Amino acid sequence: MTNDAALSSEAVALADCLGELVARMRSAEAELGALLVEIEQRGVMELFGYRSAARLLEHLADMPKPATERLIKRARLINPGRNLDGSPIPALAPATGAAARAGRLSNPMIDVITNVLTQVPPEHCASAETNLLAFAEEAGHKQVAALGARILAHLVPDGPAPDDTEPVVPTRxxxxxxxxxxxxxxxxxxxxxxxxxxxxxxxxxxxxxxxxxxxxxxxxxxxxxxxxxxxxxxxxxSPDLPMQAGERAHVMVAVSLEDLKSGVGKATLGDTGTMTAAEARVHACDAMIIPAVLGDKSEPLNLGRLRRLISAGLRRALFLRDRGCAFPGCHRPPRHCQGHHIRHWADGGPTDLTNLVLMCAHHHRLLHRSGWEVRIAADGLPEFLPPTFIDRRRKPRRNNLHEPLPFTA
Ligand SMILES: [Zn+2]
Ligand SMILES: [Zn+2]
Structure with a gap:
């Protein structure tokens, strides 16, 4: 009590409260990081249709991009990883991870420790971590960084190995x-x-x-x-390409109608490639390419009956209406875009303006894989409904980036 004698009991209680909340915040952030690393290993794309855990968190928690990137990068260093075959990779800094989950380390402290450990030779990693963590109990991250610099100067006196890659010889x-x-x-x-x-x-x-x-x-x-x-x-x-002037080159995607409808199974691409039927469904959705759809006995079905290739006039109308990728916030111009069938033509959806939306390849895939949905609103323009994990009320969103500005000619 002698140390606290100078402080009022009220200030001591408030400081305790602050300390308690800071520890809970740090602990929760460490748990959040561990959970994101696990989601990453199970497959963000498969679970949520998002390309990365950082992108998912940014969208879900409305956090700025640099913050989510830092959080996940930090979490990867203090949590165990997994190889592509599922076998575990031990964490670079497992003890740091445990201390972080207990709420004992600040983020700068975790970064200082992991930064040193990534440079230390593997055989000295565990003892360096023990030393740094022990010092971190009583010092701030700047002091721990100074200790880390001394450890590195001792263990890696010459610094990292020089980059001796040769300059590229210019040939074609x-x-x-x-x-x-x-x-x-x-x-x-x-x-x-x-x-x-x-x-x-x-x-x-x-x-x-x-x-x-x-x-x-x-x-x-x-x-x-x-x-x-x-x-x-x-x-x-390009119309200058010798093979198929003016028309999009026709890459044949061969898939059975059954698989195309269900999105389950395999499809072949060109002569040799294979893709999943789900992927073929995205390709076949594009109003500007031709898939070969096969019947039960792999005989080509009558493409006339399934014809849903967009006519030049319809394509122009679609370009004029959407002026580029219609996904909210996307800048991509029409020449990068595909025609997405809102109701897939394999399920009987028509190829006309009421069933088509212009989308860049990236957002077209996202739409097929994630919980985003698109519809044509009463005014005839497309609008997008976000998945419930982004907006529980699913309030429709539109892209206004392609709208002409009122003061341009
Ligand atoms: Zn589509
Ligand atoms: Zn887009």
Missing amino acids: ELFLRHKRTGVWELSGRFDDETGTRAHALLDALAERRTGDDGPDFRTTPQRYGDAFSDAVDLALN
Whole structure:
């Protein structure tokens, strides 16, 4: 009681209360992080239709993007992970995780400790963690960072290994391989001019997306991968391409009508590729490509009966009405868009303006996989209903980004 003698009993009680609440807040945040890591391992896409746990949390909790990214990055370091085959990967800093869940560590403290541990040789990781945690009981994160710097200077005197990758020799080569797993691998070397042009093209297409499905949490390689896919689509749509002037190149997706309706089963893409029937359903939904739909005995069904290819006039009308991806907050212009059937044509939905919405490939997939729904409102314009886990009342949202500004000509 002697230390507290200078403080009134009221101040002591208030300080205790603060300490208690801070510990509960830290503990809850650590639990939240652990839960998100688990959701990530079980599959955010499968569970919620969202591309990442950070994107889901941003949308669900209305937290700014940098905060959700930091939270999940931190949680991954102090919670056990899982390999693709399901086998567990021990946490980098398991004791730090336990202390965090007990509410004893601030976020800067966790970051200081994990930052040191990622640089320490693995055989010294556990003892370094014990030392740092013991010091963290009585010191602030800046002091613990100073101790961490001393540990690193001792264990890793030369710093991280130098990056000795050779500069690329400028030539033009491209390798596109179809792996047995079904994945394609692309690599190549290009002269400076081609590389610069490719970079400019991909840069323009790899911009972060905007939209009401939350901020864009794709990594840089993921954004450039999507940009490459968009670039291929744009090239295939180009009227200058020798193969199919003016029309979208027809990639054949072969799937049975049964599987297409249920979204369960397998489909083949082109000559060799395979995809799930759920994926084929998204492809076949696009009013601008032709799927080959097979009957019971894999005989091609009469495509005339199932014809739902959009006519040039209807396409223009759709472009004029939606002016780009109709998903709330999306900037993508019409040339990046597909025609989504609100009621799938395989289920009898018509190919006309009352049943079509223009959507970019990304939001088209999101719509098929997640709880988002679209409908045409009484005024003839599309509106989107968010899933209940985002808005319990499912208040419809619209995209107003393509609307012309009142003061432009
Ligand atoms: Zn669709
Ligand atoms: Zn979009």
